[in-house]
Structure formats: C-alpha cells, structure tokens
Amino acid sequence: MDFERTNPIERDAYKNFDDSSELQSDIRFDQVETRLLRQQQDDEYLQCLREDQEREQRKTQKLLDIEKLLANLCLDEEEHQKKKEEFVKMKEPMLLAIEEELSKLCLEKHERDRQKEQLDKMRKEKAPRIPVEPPAGLPELAHLAIRLPNGERIMRRFRHTDKLKDVFDFIFCYPNAPDWFDISVPLPRRDLHCEGSTVSLLEAGLVGKHALIPKRLRLTTDTTALTLRTTPSEEGLDNRRDAC
Structure with a gap:
C-alpha cells in the first residue's frame, strides 16, 4: 500500500495495528517459554524429591533393624x-x-x-573470545532470550555469522549457568548440541527472535563426550554426576 497517499488517520491506524500484532506475538512467545521452563523445573524437582525419599527410607530401615x-x-x-x-x-x-x-x-x-x-x-x-554484542538495529541479527534453570532471563544479540559455539560459550561463562548442558529451542521444538557448534547461527536456524533454554546434563559415562558437549575446545574433565 502507498502510505504516502493515505491520510494521517489511516497511517496511524496501520501503525497501531502493526504494534499490536508485534506485542501479541511477544506475549505468546513469553507464555510458551515460561510454560516450558516451569515443566523442566517441575521434572527436576520431582526427581530430586524421589531421590531424597529413597535415601531417607534406607536410613529409616537401618535404624529399625x-x-x-x-x-x-x-x-x-x-x-x-x-x-x-x-x-x-x-x-x-x-x-x-x-x-x-x-x-x-x-x-x-x-x-x-x-x-x-x-x-x-x-x-x-x-570469556575474552566471545564476540562483542552488536548494536541494536543492525540487519542480520539474532535476538536470543536465554532462560537459565534458576529462572533468570538473559537477552543477547548475535550476528548471523557468529558461531553456535559462541552462544554455548556465552551461556557457559554466564553466572549461575549450568556447567554441562544442551540447548532446547521451544519454537520449533528442537535441541542444539555442542558437538555441532562450529556452524553459524544462520546455518543453525537461529535468525530473528528465539528463546533458548539450557538443559542441565545430569550424568554421563563418557568423559570426552561430556567435555565436548559443553566446552568443545577443552579436554581433561573427568566424569561427574551433577547434583540437583
């Protein structure tokens, strides 16, 4: 539509319609992200609760004996x-x-x-090797909303040419982030693994706005695999079970 030929009232109406559509899209985006995070936190809480109950039952049985x-x-x-x-x-x-x-x-x-x-x-x-956050308003940017397991939300911009590894490293270096993790993308639902983190964000499909949820890795028996999944350029960490 030729906006220059429309009167001011029509132009304002179209502008308000676009703003309203974008606001509704952001609200739905936050609702889906919050629901997925709550489900993940509930699953982790129930798992820890079951483990605590089993330990208490074993202790009680010993005392009864x-x-x-x-x-x-x-x-x-x-x-x-x-x-x-x-x-x-x-x-x-x-x-x-x-x-x-x-x-x-x-x-x-x-x-x-x-x-x-x-x-x-x-x-x-x-930390010093993570790309500097580009200014807002530049073309070809990825706007990432990262929700940590503790509920903290981080907003970060990356260029399309930045590597998926840069996103993993940014989360890894952020306070309160898990030590070992994969990344879950709610829309469309998929998981990102650090093994393939040498691809660009454009190749990984992270263009525009996306929500990312780091998923804590609880247990592994392969030391090398664990190290690669979280810190692709480092070696030498041993096996561990990540506590709840």
Missing part, C-alpha cells in the same frame, strides 16, 4: 551376652562401612573442588 535387634536382647545374662557379642560383630562392619562412606565423600568433594577450579579457568579463557 538396629532397634529390633536391641529389643530382642534377652534378660538372661548368658543370652544377653551372646546377643551383645552378636551386636558388636554386626556393628563393626557398619562402622567400617561408615568410614568408607566418609572417605568416599571426602574424595568426591576433593574432585568437585578440582573440577570447579578447571571450570573457572576455562571460563576465564573463553
């Missing part, structure tokens, strides 16, 4: 002594098991501290 043994101690001295000796024999392996568990926990803490130092070092090395 000990209480049952104590209740069965006979008043007869000889029988009482016999039961006492049995209890001592049973307690010794329990104490050994507790010591082994404490030792295991100490080793795990040491390993977590070591891996945290490595991750901090990697973030310091990667």
